[in-house]
Amino acid sequence: MNRWLVQPQKYLGPFGLVALLVVTSLVTPLSLDMYTPAVPHMTEYFETDAGTVNLTLAGYYLFFAIGLLVFGPTSDRYGRKPVLLAGMLAYTAASALCATAPDIWMLIGMRVVQALGAGAVSAVSTAIVKDAIIPKKREAILSIVQVMFVVGPVLAPVVGALILQVADWHMTFWTLSGIGLVCAVLSLLYRETLPTQARYQGTVFGSIAQLGTVAKNKGFTSFLCIVGLYNLPFMAYIAVGSYIYITFFGLSELEYSYFFAIAALLTAIGPLIWLKASRYVSARRFTTIIIVIALASGIAMMMVGEISPYLFCATFLVFAIMEACVRPYSTNILLSQQEGDTGAASSLINFAHTAIGCAGMVLAVLPWPNYIVGVGAIIVLSMAVAAISWFALLRSGIPLIGVKDADPSAPAHPATAAKDRR
Template identity: 30%
Template sequence: MLALTSIWTTILLAAAVALGPLAVDMYLPALPQIGADFHAGTDQVQLTLSVYLAGFAIAQLICGPLADRFGRKPIMIGGFLLFTVASIGCAMANNIETLQLFRFLQALGGSAGPVLGRAIIRDIYTPREAAKILALLASIMALAPAVAPTLGGLMVGGLSWHWIFIAMGGYALVMAAVTAFGIPEPLKPEYRQPLRLCHLFANYRRISTDASFIGYTLTNAAIYGGLFAFLSGASFVLIDVLGVQPEHFGFYFAAIVVGYIAGNLGSIRLARYLGPDQILFYGLITALAGGAIMALLAYQQVYSPWAVMIPQAIFMAGTGLVLPQCMAGALANFPTMAGSASALFGFTQMTAAAIAGAIVGALHNGTPMVMATVIAACAGLAMIGYLLLVQRHPAKAFETGKASA
């Protein structure tokens, strides 16, 4: 077993949390081919993503309290095993409805990694330290969306989209073994919460009425909605509209990953000189600039892959600054119920992502305009959330770093 504060533990947690984005990013190049094979429209194919996000959101509300009661490890291992079984079901699907069903089951299992990864970081570190570790974890984790679309595109071109889901299932099975034998249980026995319905509701009521939690969570949800607006529309815009080959999709996608990693690493460096909420503000300005530039180019009918990818890389640099601060800030006031707080945070995040993705899928008009508009709007909403809520109700424990792990 590794020490909880070891860099290798952080790397393993990053690999576990990466299952969430892997399940989204790896099959993006396959969306047009899935639609063609099943004779399904863009809205039906996009629903495989929205269904996944909806299931991911709902499942977090369940696995968070379970992990607060029984510990992080057994819930993570169970989630990985369910994800493996559901991935096999996706690979064997013979119509779009079956694929949607197994994507939902995939999400139920896949939610355990991200929600409990955040909770484990909060178990181990103080809130201010957690912001730095989450930024480091996100930088490591960003390798998944950098590599996943390229691998997915190569599988679509050389094999078939079914092999994408087989690869996902194999990865989840490996992570179940790694979690079982490599990571110690981080939840202290005295922090375990009783699994009674009235107690769960009381915990969620306390968390959901905390002003700082609301501010950080809604700001995060809005910026995450912008990210998933891009993920929902990118394959259709780049491949169908702008003529990018599926096997080349991952190389274009890598541009936004570079922006995201730059934001994460910038967050770590800026933490030496700036407070977390200052970093958050600069990140929001950057994201808003990226979204506005993309929308302006789309409305000017500048239709080029780089008119999409460069502004999105700017947006993702801002996102890399924003997300670690929001995650750590939202969990700062809840050291004894980090699983439940992380679950509610993740539920709100993924609900916003599902709504933004569904809007892009429903309104897609054969141009980048709808996707760009939704991304810019989400960045604007995130800035409003910061100005109206976070600025007025910062998490005191987060800012001072005095709360104990």
């Protein structure tokens, strides 16, 4: 597996590097969703209202997005390791301080620091994949890493609920601090993958300004907007899933956690489906197929999802698997659009998914007839927009490496190459 690496990792080795990327990819979903079951307890503990406690979530979202935009380009200037290690140490310390916060305002402040650290880690870890992994193996590693972004938000509330069975909300943040400490140790062992000569040579403000340069790449921005639409209904489901299973269908909290956990585990097959399908079908055709299937799943949810929790779960699971399918290869295609500025590109990728996901959570709580209809409608509308935009992009003169042009990082499968030329 050493031959997968652009340069050897003396201390981590190839498996250690993959472990670092996997664990860092879990930091964000765990930080966002693992403590949500404890929110009612925190309201009572701090003797405050739900709106104030919810600032710990809203503040995290806001400053996580800021961290993504600032620290990815910064790593193009100073290297991946300093930014990764600083972000991880800040995250670890802030998580511990969250656990010991004497009042709600201290907790909100430490969540802001925690979010900035997580933003740095998320932006840099995606950039490391392009830096460290040889092109033809990149999608395989991205398949492992990206599935954590899909499974994590679904499993995190379940883990949080289990923690509350044996401890209180403090333990949630101690757990996050422990995960951060593991990441910090791995970060220390990580060997820098961005050579000095390949770094941005201007000022740090100039490196941040490279976000605009990347965003002006029409192929990058167009494709990012299309694949980002999958996050809209996915995060809508995360936002209202508990209400659907517990309030609408009348399940217990334990039964609800079973449905969430099963969906998460089955969703993990998505990247494996792409790895298998990529031997026979091009990314261009595969993207078309999964948009159609995802659209059909939304229609099915609106038609039969209210009948039983099993039918609702099944229809959503089809969509979730399609979302998991698209992440690895779409991230690889997006990174391939830029020869340099990988940190900036990584920042924009993660920022777009976060921002679109936030919009999905807002749309989910609009006054729909019920939340099942709402999630189904969001799937249908977002996938309809994705389909229209996708076909418009294919017919346009905008270049898209790996889809409309030869991709130097793609595996040399003759059948796939022939399909790509169609």
